[in-house]
Amino acid sequence: MLQYKYIDTVPVQMGGSIVKSEVSGENGGQGALKYAAIAADLKAEIMNRRLKRSSEGIKLPSVRELADKYQCSKSTVIKAYEELEKQHLVYSLPKSGYYAVIGSSDSRFNPDDETAPLDFASVAPDPRIFPYIDFQHCINKAIDSYRSDLFVYGTPQGLPSLRALLQERLADHQVFTRREQIFITSGVQQALAILAAMPFPNQGREVIVENPGYHNMVPLLKGLQVPCYAITRHMNGLDMDGLEQLLSTKTIKFVYLMPRFHNPIGVSLTAAEKKQLAEMVLHYDSYIVEDDYLADLDTDGKRDPLYAYDRSGRVVYLKSFSKIIFPGLRLGAAVLPPELAGSFGHYKSLLDIDSSALSQAALEIYIRSGMFDRHRRGIRDKYYARMEVLNGMLDRLSSAPAFAEAPRNGGEHTVLPLPANLSRKALLSGLLKRGVIAETADRNFVDEASVIPLLRLNISNVHESQVERGMLAIYEELKRLNRKKG
Structure with a gap:
C-alpha cells in the first residue's frame, strides 16, 4: 500500500507513515501546491481510464468529496479543476459538476507506424480529436431541457436562446449585429442556396465567384439558373481590377468571397483589401x-473579418460549425443586413420550416458549458502545430520550385504549384504508392480551361509527427517524376 507524507496537507508518497508539513514554495524541494497535487491525481485517473462511464459521460468526484478526501478547502479543489480545464481534460456543467473529456485524442495514433497512409486529401475535421461522448452528453441534456421545443415547429430564424448566445460570441470576432439579423441555417450550403435564389434590393441577377474557389458554388448557381462570373484569386490576393470591371458593367447581385484562409489556396486577404472591397460594393x-x-x-486575434469593415450594410456574414465540430451537425449561422433579413427568412421557411431544434439545443449547451471553447482551442492549437511543421518543410525543401512557391499559411491547408507538363494523375498514383493520399485543386476551378495545376495539402487528418514524412514523400515523388520527364 502506498504511504504518503503531507506537504501543506498534500499527500506525497513516502516510505513511512502519513505526516503533515508546510509548503516551502511552489517549486521548492518536495513542496507542491495542494491544488497541483489534486490535479495530478485526477489527471492520472483520467489518462489511465480508471473512471467509470455512465450514460451522462464520465463524471468526476464533486468538489465537496475531494475537499473531504484531501482535507482542504473547496476553493483549492476548484482551482485544481480549473487547471485541468486549461489542459482540456475536464469540463464543467452548471448544476451538474465536472466531467472528463474523453475520446480525444491522438491516443489511438501510433507515431511509429510508418505503414499507415497519410491523408492530405481529407477536408473533414480530425475524428481523433473530437470528444464524441461529451457532445452526446449535450444531446441528452438538450432532450431533457428542450423537450417541449422538440414537439413543435420552431421558427425559420432559429432557436432564440442560441441566436442570443451567438450574438454575444460573434461580437468577440468583431461581428456586431442585432439578434433579429441572425439566422441559424442547415449548414452554410443552405444559406448560399437561399441567397442565390432570393431577390436583392439592387435588382441584381448575377453572382461573382472566385476562381479557384469553393467547388460546390458554381454547380449550385447553375442548378438554380443564376448566371455567374469568375474573378481570379491569386496566391497573393484578389484581382481587384477584374472585380471592379464586372461590378461596373454587369448587374451583380453579390460577390461570394472567402477572405480568410481561402479554399483551396489558404491565403487571407489583407485589411487594406477588405476595406477596399467594402467600399467598392x-x-x-x-x-x-x-x-x-x-x-x-x-490564431491571429487581430485579423478581423471583412464584415468588420462594412459600414453600410453591404456584407452578409456566414459562419460554419462543420470545421470545428463535425459536418454531420449541419448547422451554420448567417448574419444578414436588415434590408435582406425579411426576404431571407421567407425563402428559408419555404425550404425547411426550421433547422434541427435538437442540433441547435445541443450546440447551445456545448457552447454554454465551455466545452466548445476548450475543444476549439485544442483543435486550433493542434492544427497550428501541424501547419508550422508543414511551413517549415516548405522552407527546408525550397530547392524544389513547387515548395518554394507554395504559400505559407495558417488554418489547415496550402497548395503546391505544379509544372504544367507534369502528369497530375501519375503524381497522385505515385504518392499513393508511397502511402500518401492527396488531391489536386482541379475541382475548385470554374471550368477545365482555367485550371492551374495545384496539389492541395490539408493537415486536418495528418498527425503532427507525420507531416514531415508526408512532405518528404511528396518531394521525392516530384523529383522522381521530373527526372523521368527529363
Missing part, C-alpha cells in the same frame, strides 16, 4: 457574401 450598389468558414482556426 457600396459604390457599385452590390453586396458581398463572406464565407468565414475557418474563423475558429485563426
Whole structure:
C-alpha cells in the first residue's frame, strides 16, 4: 500500500507513515501546491481510464468529496479543476459538476507506424480529436431541457436562446449585429442556396465567384439558373481590377468571397483589401457574401473579418460549425443586413420550416458549458502545430520550385504549384504508392480551361509527427517524376 507524507496537507508518497508539513514554495524541494497535487491525481485517473462511464459521460468526484478526501478547502479543489480545464481534460456543467473529456485524442495514433497512409486529401475535421461522448452528453441534456421545443415547429430564424448566445460570441470576432439579423441555417450550403435564389434590393441577377474557389458554388448557381462570373484569386490576393470591371458593367447581385484562409489556396486577404472591397460594393450598389468558414482556426486575434469593415450594410456574414465540430451537425449561422433579413427568412421557411431544434439545443449547451471553447482551442492549437511543421518543410525543401512557391499559411491547408507538363494523375498514383493520399485543386476551378495545376495539402487528418514524412514523400515523388520527364 502506498504511504504518503503531507506537504501543506498534500499527500506525497513516502516510505513511512502519513505526516503533515508546510509548503516551502511552489517549486521548492518536495513542496507542491495542494491544488497541483489534486490535479495530478485526477489527471492520472483520467489518462489511465480508471473512471467509470455512465450514460451522462464520465463524471468526476464533486468538489465537496475531494475537499473531504484531501482535507482542504473547496476553493483549492476548484482551482485544481480549473487547471485541468486549461489542459482540456475536464469540463464543467452548471448544476451538474465536472466531467472528463474523453475520446480525444491522438491516443489511438501510433507515431511509429510508418505503414499507415497519410491523408492530405481529407477536408473533414480530425475524428481523433473530437470528444464524441461529451457532445452526446449535450444531446441528452438538450432532450431533457428542450423537450417541449422538440414537439413543435420552431421558427425559420432559429432557436432564440442560441441566436442570443451567438450574438454575444460573434461580437468577440468583431461581428456586431442585432439578434433579429441572425439566422441559424442547415449548414452554410443552405444559406448560399437561399441567397442565390432570393431577390436583392439592387435588382441584381448575377453572382461573382472566385476562381479557384469553393467547388460546390458554381454547380449550385447553375442548378438554380443564376448566371455567374469568375474573378481570379491569386496566391497573393484578389484581382481587384477584374472585380471592379464586372461590378461596373454587369448587374451583380453579390460577390461570394472567402477572405480568410481561402479554399483551396489558404491565403487571407489583407485589411487594406477588405476595406477596399467594402467600399467598392457600396459604390457599385452590390453586396458581398463572406464565407468565414475557418474563423475558429485563426490564431491571429487581430485579423478581423471583412464584415468588420462594412459600414453600410453591404456584407452578409456566414459562419460554419462543420470545421470545428463535425459536418454531420449541419448547422451554420448567417448574419444578414436588415434590408435582406425579411426576404431571407421567407425563402428559408419555404425550404425547411426550421433547422434541427435538437442540433441547435445541443450546440447551445456545448457552447454554454465551455466545452466548445476548450475543444476549439485544442483543435486550433493542434492544427497550428501541424501547419508550422508543414511551413517549415516548405522552407527546408525550397530547392524544389513547387515548395518554394507554395504559400505559407495558417488554418489547415496550402497548395503546391505544379509544372504544367507534369502528369497530375501519375503524381497522385505515385504518392499513393508511397502511402500518401492527396488531391489536386482541379475541382475548385470554374471550368477545365482555367485550371492551374495545384496539389492541395490539408493537415486536418495528418498527425503532427507525420507531416514531415508526408512532405518528404511528396518531394521525392516530384523529383522522381521530373527526372523521368527529363
